[in-house]
Amino acid sequence: MIKDIARCSLGHFPTPLHTLPDHDALWVKRDDLAGFVWAGNKTRSLEFLMAEALGKGASCVVGGGVSTSNFIAALAVAASRLGLRCHLLVPAPVEATTSIRLARLVGAVVEEVPFSRDELDEAIGRRAAELDAQGHVAYPIARGGATATGALGFTAAAAELKEQLLAQGWSITDPCTVVIPVGSGASIAGLLAGTSLTETPFRVVGISVSRPPADVEWGITRLAGEVLARLGANPSRLASCDVEVIDRRRAPGPEDARQAAASLARQGLLVDDHYGLPTWLAAQGIVKEQHPVVVWQTGGLAGVPQLLAEVGQ
Numbered sequence: 625m626i627k628d629i630a631r632c633s634l635g636h637f638p639t640p641l642h643t644l645p646d647h648d649a650l651w652v653k654r655d656d657l658a659g660f661v662w663a664g665n666k667t668r669s670l671e672f673l674m675a676e677a678l679g680k681g682a683s684c685v686v687g688g689g690v691s692t693s694n695f696i697a698a699l700a701v702a703a704s705r706l707g708l709r710c711h712l713l714v715p716a717p718v719e720a721t722t723s724i725r726l727a728r729l730v731g732a733v734v735e736e737v738p739f740s741r742d743e744l745d746e747a748i749g750r751r752a753a754e755l756d757a758q759g760h761v762a763y764p765i766a767r768g769g770a771t772a773t774g775a776l777g778f779t780a781a782a783a784e785l786k787e788q789l790l791a792q793g794w795s796i797t798d799p800c801t802v803v804i805p806v807g808s809g810a811s812i813a814g815l816l817a818g819t820s821l822t823e824t825p826f827r828v829v830g831i832s833v834s835r836p837p838a839d840v841e842w843g844i845t846r847l848a849g850e851v852l853a854r855l856g857a858n859p860s861r862l863a864s865c866d867v868e869v870i871d872r873r874r875a876p877g878p879e880d881a882r883q884a885a886a887s888l889a890r891q892g893l894l895v896d897d898h899y900g901l902p903t904w905l906a907a908q909g910i911v912k913e914q915h916p917v918v919v920w921q922t923g924g925l926a927g928v929p930q931l932l933a934e935v936g937q
């Protein structure tokens with residue numbers, strides 16, 4: 625059972641669920657309000673990952689990602705809050721982004737490495753082994769927290785959303801589509817595992833912002849299967865999940881971006897250009913066919929100034 629797995633409290637859950645003034649068929653799941661720096665959805669993963677690190681007696685965590693990664697900054701803050709050292713491997717050249725600045729502010733050691741993003745997970749494992757050899761107890765964390773432990777955060781979130789929707793009068797026999805951005809795939813994998821465990825008939829639509837859908841789908845199924853196995857459930861339960869991953873790696877046109885960002889801002893929502901904007905644009909197409917639609921507002925607040933610089937002239 626997931627409630628028997630150690631979790632440390634970093635954010636504030638459940639995050640709110642509400643409709644928007646302009647879209648009463650559209651629900652927003654406000655992980656941007658998770659309340660742990662701007663970690664948003666990643667707060668959920670970190671609550672399980674950091675608890676596991678502490679449970680293993682770790683003295684430091686080792687993670688990595690590109691300079692703009694929201695996850696690395698959130699990991700650095702979580703480590704510092706829990707008294708652990710944090711080593712972050714960042715592909716060269718390290719840029720002075722908001723994420724890197726925040727990580728350094730809370731004392732993370734940012735190490736510039738000559739590897740591509742795809743080589744980072746192996747490099748993280750090697751660095752953790754070196755630190756162990758020097759007498760530390762290192763807990764390595766894959767990019768984006770994409771491990772079965774990290775995905776547990778969204779397994780719990782599936783039950784959270786189901787309960788909130790039922791409390792708002794949704795009937796389990798009605799169709800409901802959940803639209804969520806996909807990077808490493810940890811969040812959607814956990815969500816699928818949770819959907820199958822709670823027997824909720826969500827149709828899950830993933831908006832892949834950085835990888836081809838075929839690669840993402842394979843990774844998601846593997847990770848969701850690992851989560852179910854870890855919880856003692858049969859991974860074959862995933863066969864009943866209705867999931868689709870849509871390719872949104874290409875940036876939207878400037879006028880579409882401006883209109884969507886302006887409309888959301890009028891309704892009190894700020895989005896970034898990497899995760900939030902493509903997800904909202906895709907959801908607008910889906911809401912015409914399906915009712916209701918939940919958009920998972922995963923956060924990305926650090927990227928908002930960049931979007932405003934592009935569309936706010």
Ligand SMILES: Cc1ncc(COP(=O)(O)O)c(C=O)c1O
Binds near residue numbers: 693694768805807812
């Ligand atoms: C704001 C935001 N939304 C969505 C995602 C994608 O989540 P995942 O990596 O679990 O697929 C990320 C990943 O860092 C993120 O920072």
